Amino acid sequence: MTEAPFEVKTLEIDGREVSARRGQTILEVAREHDINIPTLCQMEGLSNVGACRLCLVEIKGSNKLLPACVATVSEGMVVSTNTERLQKHRHNILELLFAERNHVCSVCVSNGHCELQSMAQDQGLTHVRMPYRNPNLPVDASHERFTVDHNRCILCTRCVRVCGEIEGAHVWDIMGRGIDSIVITDLHEDWGESSCTRCGKCVQVCPTGALFDKSKIGSDHPKYPDFLPYLNLMREAR
Amino acid sequence: MTQTITIDPVTRLEGHGKITIQMNDRGEVEDAHFHVTQVRGFEKFTEGRPFYEMPALTARICGICPVSHLLASAKACEAIMSVRIPHTAAQLRRILNLAQMVQSHSLSFFHLSSPDLLLGMESDPAHRHIFGVAAARPELGRAGIALRRFGQHVIELLGTKRIHTGWVIPGGVAEPLSSAKRDEMLAMMPEAYANIGLALAAYKQIADKFRQEIGVFANFPSSYLGLINEDESIEFSDGALRLIDSKGAIIDDGITAQRFTEVIGEAVEPYSYTKFVYYKPLGYPEGSYRVGPLARLNIVKKMGTPKANQELAEFKQIAAGPLESSFFFHHARLVEVMHGIEKIEQILADPLILDKHVRATAGVNRLEGAGQIEAPRGTLNHHYKVDDYGKITWANLVVATGHNNRAMNQGVLQAAKCYVKDGKFTEGALNRVEAVIRCFDPCLSCSTHAFGQMPLHMTLLSADGEIVDRVTR
Numbered sequence: 177m178t179e180a181p182f183e184v185k186t187l188e189i190d191g192r193e194v195s196a197r198r199g200q201t202i203l204e205v206a207r208e209h210d211i212n213i214p215t216l217c218q219m220e221g222l223s224n225v226g227a228c229r230l231c232l233v234e235i236k237g238s239n240k241l242l243p244a245c246v247a248t249v250s251e252g253m254v255v256s257t258n259t260e261r262l263q264k265h266r267h268n269i270l271e272l273l274f275a276e277r278n279h280v281c282s283v284c285v286s287n288g289h290c291e292l293q294s295m296a297q298d299q300g301l302t303h304v305r306m307p308y309r310n311p312n313l314p315v316d317a318s319h320e321r322f323t324v325d326h327n328r329c330i331l332c333t334r335c336v337r338v339c340g341e342i343e344g345a346h347v348w349d350i351m352g353r354g355i356d357s358i359v360i361t362d363l364h365e366d367w368g369e370s371s372c373t374r375c376g377k378c379v380q381v382c383p384t385g386a387l388f389d390k391s392k393i394g395s396d397h398p399k400y401p402d403f404l405p406y407l408n409l410m411r412e413a414r
Numbered sequence: 415m416t417q418t419i420t421i422d423p424v425t426r427l428e429g430h431g432k433i434t435i436q437m438n439d440r441g442e443v444e445d446a447h448f449h450v451t452q453v454r455g456f457e458k459f460t461e462g463r464p465f466y467e468m469p470a471l472t473a474r475i476c477g478i479c480p481v482s483h484l485l486a487s488a489k490a491c492e493a494i495m496s497v498r499i500p501h502t503a504a505q506l507r508r509i510l511n512l513a514q515m516v517q518s519h520s521l522s523f524f525h526l527s528s529p530d531l532l533l534g535m536e537s538d539p540a541h542r543h544i545f546g547v548a549a550a551r552p553e554l555g556r557a558g559i560a561l562r563r564f565g566q567h568v569i570e571l572l573g574t575k576r577i578h579t580g581w582v583i584p585g586g587v588a589e590p591l592s593s594a595k596r597d598e599m600l601a602m603m604p605e606a607y608a609n610i611g612l613a614l615a616a617y618k619q620i621a622d623k624f625r626q627e628i629g630v631f632a633n634f635p636s637s638y639l640g641l642i643n644e645d646e647s648i649e650f651s652d653g654a655l656r657l658i659d660s661k662g663a664i665i666d667d668g669i670t671a672q673r674f675t676e677v678i679g680e681a682v683e684p685y686s687y688t689k690f691v692y693y694k695p696l697g698y699p700e701g702s703y704r705v706g707p708l709a710r711l712n713i714v715k716k717m718g719t720p721k722a723n724q725e726l727a728e729f730k731q732i733a734a735g736p737l738e739s740s741f742f743f744h745h746a747r748l749v750e751v752m753h754g755i756e757k758i759e760q761i762l763a764d765p766l767i768l769d770k771h772v773r774a775t776a777g778v779n780r781l782e783g784a785g786q787i788e789a790p791r792g793t794l795n796h797h798y799k800v801d802d803y804g805k806i807t808w809a810n811l812v813v814a815t816g817h818n819n820r821a822m823n824q825g826v827l828q829a830a831k832c833y834v835k836d837g838k839f840t841e842g843a844l845n846r847v848e849a850v851i852r853c854f855d856p857c858l859s860c861s862t863h864a865f866g867q868m869p870l871h872m873t874l875l876s877a878d879g880e881i882v883d884r885v886t887r
Binding site (some may be wrong): 235282283314315316318368391393 | 445462463464466467470471578583584775777802804805
């Protein structure tokens, strides 16, 4: 027997009784009720991958933390989004992100418009306790309009998803495993030599200064990812 | 018994330095060295970065004169792009450079050197700082702070930030000037003129008291290098370099940023992280020369603005031919501040100054490029090589302090010989040896702005390393 398509679930988030449709994620429901859960890899209009782990939430009765962007609601669920334990984990995750590559805000094109920077500020991160790895990562400046600086990449895979899911080109992908992973174009060819359609969506969704527009150097480089839900809407309407 | 006196760190300088004075068996000064004790590594760690990031990256070398690095770097990038920037962008950058000249010279004269000049070389070290000056001569203390603020505020109006503005970019500048900001700059002019007038008058009053210092503060014949316009007026942003000898005769002229790298060499001495720059055809050390305010005023025939022209005429009357004592750096600095204020006012009257076309765009069109400007302390050259995609493969920065390095060392020796006698020294003697370095206003690492707060140790060591005498403040 199949469940009804609009079955309503009732649950509790941070002490508030909320109702949700079956299949909705905890993050969606929380946002509908103005409950803030921090995210970095998640982006409205793209599929969810649960990569950054910043949206981890506590579920009563379970010792396991769940990523709110992919965990779906269930009847009677009791969710906490901002406990001391979660705050500690979020701090750790952010510190690891900063320590993993070379995030030098003062000379970064995204300074002042960076989601990683804002997240650190929002979460009250004052310093990084781990030693920095300072890896010597390459910069690919072969594209006529854009540059990728792997030193600033946090492997959120937004670029991979927007290129595959929205543009339909699937130029971006991930190579390597774990800490050695990097984003690549085609089969690890220079971006300028790849099958890139030059649409620039990946630059607009990149949360940091890893992907940037060459012509924006020195000036403010805000990004405009708001086009995504509209693009999806217009396509569905066709 | 040979002895070594160490002054470490040297105070009221930008950056960290150390002086050692070698004594011979008879207790006479035999040799002296000025050491720069840090390495920064910018030329190395910028390798692999896109060339258009270089202005922002190299500006971080210094918090006092980031503008100098921004401009020299942007010009080197423009050589790689093979573009000529729009007229308005060039004029706006010129204002930026002059504003920095005003603020940096004010910092050097008032905050770092005026305590020696106005309170005396032998005055109580506990009060020998800008606050001491403000207490003894309130009008001058205020003038110094206000002049520096004038320069910094002009920089902020142009680039939205006082320090490390991102406004200068390869190809021009990021934003045009608004009429409101221009008017705000013009409104500050009367106060700036009044303040530099006060400073010049005060300097001329006290200069006579320092005859002995003038005589031994790096006072020797040397060559001088600096930018000059075709009409032989002073230039800080464009033009080409001229090298003159100690009599004022031209050794080389029309040295562009590209040719700079052919005729200028860098020597290394084991005691300092700063290189020793020299003119290649004359070799090292014979080809050493001085740069900076004194060199520029010795080279040019006119300033190109009325009040500064008068000041230059007076300056040139001090002696026939180029002035040889580095003590006159102080005077030259004030003349340049006067010129800077006048020139900013002149440029702001340019009807095209509010034009919106302030940026040229291009990709990599040459694999090598160099840019040069006059920083407050002297000639600055950035030279880059890039790969096909514009990533830096090699970078070399020749900074003002490198040009003056040999002269500073000679000056320290000259002053030490005069003031350190029979293996004994006084606090005033120690301060004078430091004051020689302050004349040049060197930017050693430029990363720190601390002055007057660092402990100063001067130690007299015997040949076997035993401490004979020590002064600490």
